[in-house]
Amino acid sequence: MRLSRKAKGEYQVEVSKDYDPLKIEPRWQKRWEELGVYRFDREDKKKPTYVIDTPPPYPSGEFHMGTALNWTYFDIVARYKRMRGFNVLFPQGWDCHGLPTEVQVEKRYGIRKGDLPPEKFRKRCIKLTEENIAHMREEMDSLGFSIDWSTEYRTMDPDYYRRTQLSFVQLYKRGLIYRGEHPVNWCPRCETAIADAEVEYEDREATISYIKFKLHGEDGYLTIATTRPEYLPACVVVAVYPGDKRYKKHVGKKLEVPPLGQVVGLIEDHEVDPEFGTGVVMVCTFGDKTDVRWVKRHKLPVVKLIDEKGNMSEAAGKYAGLTLEECKRAIVGDLRKAGLLAKQEKLAQSVGACWRCETPVEILTKPQWFMRVLDLKDKVIEGAKRVRWVPDHMRQRLIDWAESMDWDWVISRQRIFATPIPAWYCTGCREPVVAEERQLPVTPAKDKPPVERCPKCGNESFEPERDVLDTWMDSSITIAVHAGWPELDRRLFPADLQPNGTDIIRTWDYYLLVRHLALLGEVPYRTVLVNGMVFGEDGRKMSKSLGNYVDTTMARGKYGTDALRQWAAIGASTGSDIPFNWKDVDFGHRFMRKFWNAARFAGPHLNAKIAGLGPKKLKFRPVDRWILSRLNRLIEQTTGWLEDFQFNRALGAIQTFVWHELCDMYIEEVKHRLYGDDPTADAARYALYHVMLTAAKLLAPFTPHFSEEIYQTHFARDHPYPSVHVSSWPEVNKKFIDESAERAGELTNLIVGALRQFKSERKMALSRELPSVEIYASSGEVAKRLKEVGDDIAGTMRVGKLKIKVGKPKLAERVLAIEPELAKLGPRLRADAKLIVQALREAKPEDLAKRLAKGKIKLRAGGKRFELTPEDVRVIKETASAGRKVGVIDIQEPALTILIVSS
RNA sequence: GGGCCCGUGGUCUAGUGGUUAUGACGUCGCCUUGACAUGGCGAAGUUCCGGGGUUCGAAUCCCCGCGGGCCCA
Numbered sequence A: 001m002r003l004s005r006k007a008k009g010e011y012q013v014e015v016s017k018d019y020d021p022l023k024i025e026p027r028w029q030k031r032w033e034e035l036g037v038y039r040f041d042r043e044d045k046k047k048p049t050y051v052i053d054t055p056p057p058y059p060s061g062e063f064h065m066g067t068a069l070n071w072t073y074f075d076i077v078a079r080y081k082r083m084r085g086f087n088v089l090f091p092q093g094w095d096c097h098g099l100p101t102e103v104q105v106e107k108r109y110g111i112r113k114g115d116l117p118p119e120k121f122r123k124r125c126i127k128l129t130e131e132n133i134a135h136m137r138e139e140m141d142s143l144g145f146s147i148d149w150s151t152e153y154r155t156m157d158p159d160y161y162r163r164t165q166l167s168f169v170q171l172y173k174r175g176l177i178y179r180g181e182h183p184v185n186w187c188p189r190c191e192t193a194i195a196d197a198e199v200e201y202e203d204r205e206a207t208i209s210y211i212k213f214k215l216h217g218e219d220g221y222l223t224i225a226t227t228r229p230e231y232l233p234a235c236v237v238v239a240v241y242p243g244d245k246r247y248k249k250h251v252g253k254k255l256e257v258p259p260l261g262q263v264v265g266l267i268e269d270h271e272v273d274p275e276f277g278t279g280v281v282m283v284c285t286f287g288d289k290t291d292v293r294w295v296k297r298h299k300l301p302v303v304k305l306i307d308e309k310g311n312m313s314e315a316a317g318k319y320a321g322l323t324l325e326e327c328k329r330a331i332v333g334d335l336r337k338a339g340l341l342a343k344q345e346k347l348a349q350s351v352g353a354c355w356r357c358e359t360p361v362e363i364l365t366k367p368q369w370f371m372r373v374l375d376l377k378d379k380v381i382e383g384a385k386r387v388r389w390v391p392d393h394m395r396q397r398l399i400d401w402a403e404s405m406d407w408d409w410v411i412s413r414q415r416i417f418a419t420p421i422p423a424w425y426c427t428g429c430r431e432p433v434v435a436e437e438r439q440l441p442v443t444p445a446k447d448k449p450p451v452e453r454c455p456k457c458g459n460e461s462f463e464p465e466r467d468v469l470d471t472w473m474d475s476s477i478t479i480a481v482h483a484g485w486p487e488l489d490r491r492l493f494p495a496d497l498q499p500n501g502t503d504i505i506r507t508w509d510y511y512l513l514v515r516h517l518a519l520l521g522e523v524p525y526r527t528v529l530v531n532g533m534v535f536g537e538d539g540r541k542m543s544k545s546l547g548n549y550v551d552t553t554m555a556r557g558k559y560g561t562d563a564l565r566q567w568a569a570i571g572a573s574t575g576s577d578i579p580f581n582w583k584d585v586d587f588g589h590r591f592m593r594k595f596w597n598a599a600r601f602a603g604p605h606l607n608a609k610i611a612g613l614g615p616k617k618l619k620f621r622p623v624d625r626w627i628l629s630r631l632n633r634l635i636e637q638t639t640g641w642l643e644d645f646q647f648n649r650a651l652g653a654i655q656t657f658v659w660h661e662l663c664d665m666y667i668e669e670v671k672h673r674l675y676g677d678d679p680t681a682d683a684a685r686y687a688l689y690h691v692m693l694t695a696a697k698l699l700a701p702f703t704p705h706f707s708e709e710i711y712q713t714h715f716a717r718d719h720p721y722p723s724v725h726v727s728s729w730p731e732v733n734k735k736f737i738d739e740s741a742e743r744a745g746e747l748t749n750l751i752v753g754a755l756r757q758f759k760s761e762r763k764m765a766l767s768r769e770l771p772s773v774e775i776y777a778s779s780g781e782v783a784k785r786l787k788e789v790g791d792d793i794a795g796t797m798r799v800g801k802l803k804i805k806v807g808k809p810k811l812a813e814r815v816l817a818i819e820p821e822l823a824k825l826g827p828r829l830r831a832d833a834k835l836i837v838q839a840l841r842e843a844k845p846e847d848l849a850k851r852l853a854k855g856k857i858k859l860r861a862g863g864k865r866f867e868l869t870p871e872d873v874r875v876i877k878e879t880a881s882a883g884r885k886v887g888v889i890d891i892q893e894p895a896l897t898i899l900i901v902s903s
Numbered sequence B: 001g002g003g004c005c006c007g008u009g010g011u012c013u014a015g016u017g018g019u020u021a022u023g024a025c026g027u028c029g030c031c032u033u034g035a036c037a038u039g040g041c042g043a044a045g046u047u048c049c050g051g052g053g054u055u056c057g058a059a060u061c062c063c064c065g066c067g068g069g070c071c072c073a
Helices: A019-035 A065-083 A099-109 A116-144 A158-173 A229-234 A289-297 A316-317 A324-337 A372-386 A395-406 A469-475 A480-483 A502-520 A552-557 A561-570 A581-606 A622-643 A647-675 A681-699 A704-718 A739-761 A778-797 A822-842 A845-854
Strands: A002-003 A011-014 A049-052 A087-089 A177-187 A193-194 A198-214 A220-228 A236-238 A254-257 A262-268 A280-284 A343-353 A362-371 A388-390 A423-426 A432-434 A462-464 A495-501 A524-530 A769-776 A797-808 A814-822 A859-861 A864-868 A873-881 A884-890 A897-901
Touching: A002 A324, A019 A561, A019 A704, A049 A495, A065 A087, A065 A495, A065 A524, A065 A552, A065 A561, A065 A622, A087 A859, A099 A193, A099 A739, A116 A552, A116 A561, A158 A177, A158 A432, A158 A469, A158 A480, A158 A502, A193 A362, A198 A229, A198 A324, A198 A388, A220 A229, A220 A280, A220 A432, A229 A236, A229 A280, A229 A316, A229 A324, A236 A289, A280 A289, A289 A362, A316 A324, A324 A561, A324 A845, A324 A884, A372 A395, A388 A395, A395 A502, A423 A622, A469 A502, A469 A581, A495 A502, A502 A524, A552 A561, A561 A581, A561 A622, A561 A704, A581 A681, A581 A704, A581 A739, A622 A647, A622 A681, A622 A739, A647 A681, A647 A739, A647 A778, A739 A769, A739 A778, A739 A884, A739 A897, A769 A778, A778 A797, A822 A859, A845 A873
Parallel strands: A049 A087, A236 A262, A388 A524, A495 A524, A769 A797
Antiparallel strands: A002 A011, A177 A193, A177 A362, A198 A220, A198 A254, A198 A343, A236 A280, A254 A262, A423 A432, A423 A462, A769 A897, A814 A873, A859 A864, A873 A884, A884 A897
């Protein structure tokens, strides 16, 4: 862009022919950061606040397209709300702790977690995390997200995990966190407990074995079916469905469990599926979650069969030390030898696996820390009902999840890179001692407990808790942390918006809700905005192994981030899954180019003085009133849709307006006025100024860089705002909404369109002049409206003389020629076809047409007789009115006839 | 096995009771209109997965079936 002063105080703007996003976008990103347009102003107590609690991403180092979709939604909202006058808090955090980073560190250095002292291992994790964050930050800036980096937080920083520990201490004091020994999901590879939310189910093919259990003290066997024979040594009871006729007589008897031969009872339980296998099931500690319920319900003993690495314990007898898989093979082999393996079948089964390493989870009991979430179930569900969900049906997902909870949340992990649990144990009586609030943050391995003696037994020696907290304990208090908790700034709590993907409703939305309810007794967010998952172009889930993976750097590399953001906004309705689509990205770019060129055309006419004139001082033509009315409706619609988070509809409406109403119609319809000395030219300039500025503003949340470039190139010199993003959102001016103007505009467009089609059909250049056109209206009222827009039509379509009349034109049809359809006649008549052609040429066309109208024509040619049907020929006619050759266009609604007089 | 969502021209997609059913991509024809040929104008193409029902009226509501997706067990 270059500005140079022209005479008379007007600007001549030299604008490049094409819009180059790859050059322009980084420039604005840098400028916005300098201007601080994204800063949340903590000192400002006047403006209303708008708080977006963004889910802190895991710093894996890669920015996924799904995350880009996520953040685009947040960013559209943030930018829109800023323009609406809100003091917007759009923070950015990093959910640093957890297994994936440990796994990455283990891989990078070729070690396991126990190979290094914890502090050293932790340092390597921090280093890797910092590298990853740096990459991702850069990418987020390139994607144009209006994040306020002054609010950046990292859950691994002492100032953050101090609060995580504080929340632990407070909930412990209130009895909502407790230490207990319950079965938990256990990943043998990662050697840690994991929560239900971290277990993912995969379909696998399993083998089901039918195994004979001898009746104790009598002859005969019962056959049980199991997919996990390695658990036989931990079988504590056998169960059947109550009243199952096959087994009724055996209930209460004893059975011998192979291969170790322990003797167990046979009981009835309603959870046994009589259809599965033989209807007899062995209960082991613990093969799956049902076993856990059975053990509890029937007060059964627990055999600790598996150790923390997933190997068989001493309880497995001669199988001790084997891995699960080895044990399975050994036991099946032994059973087969002993004749106790009745048969084996294949079975499709879904297996719970660790979300991070895909190792199948086992169920172990070990002392762990738990949060009492089951007690909060009703409050969570009630809270979820009060929140606004976009789309609405997502609420049900959270309710279903909360209702399905059957274990308390295990919050301790046997890992290293995480928030330390602020607790110690008395070496005498094992009583846990939890840190005092004033001590925090603490690292128990280095710091001292808050008491000198055990409050229970008086012992003076303690050992630190070495377990750490589930990473969800860190991230589930972000909303309180943004609001300054423990001193809560009520302007920032609850958050206005809680946006995230469908996949983390059960984790992120749930944990936020349950933790803030426990801690503060309040629902922490007002609205949850849910986005769908991003699929590859082939409609399948995007993944590197499927080869349909596109990363964000690639996706924005072609046309910049504004084009990509348009795909994100318009690719699907809010909450629906969305396939990545290069065509949408291309279209986004073409749209900006279109707008860019329209602005380039309008540039010399964009004059603030004219734009500032009162409408009364201008001579508006109907098309001006039409576009201004349409513009104000667009503001109304776009605003409503943004309030409802319907991004696809908002952007779609703007695109359609700009491309089809502004560019295709309006600009074409005012060119003739702008080029001459038309006294109404300033009215068109007024409309162009307001329409283009407003459209650029409406687009600002979607295409921030493009809108800024348009604003800076054409409008900034007249306005006090240093950036379009701190300008005000367009207001609807109801005075401009005018139905009769819209009807007049539509009538103009209708006739312009019809004349364009007429020219197109006759292969005429659009610029070709039409010397004389007559429009016949069916009523005086339509004729009156036509007269109002006559000059616009004539000017746009280059009509020399335009006459408007009431009534119907007198039309006469003249047959010019009857031509043979040789495609039909040729195959039928062969060589004789030539004779027909000759005969048709010689006959009088009018006569032939009359005879044809009655049916068939009989012809004599070259001494032969022929008969022709209407299908065999084409009648070439021309229409005439008052002796002049005319083209005719009939329009149904409103009833019009247009005559294009050509001679 | 449960919950939720979806099934619209060749492809993707908007649209939750009344529209000539939206738009994009693709296809075809035409046009250098003084912003844009990386453009413009125009055309063809679907009757809304199948069946039944409610209604004056259904792509839109209800039921059944078929197909797909997501989440969970």
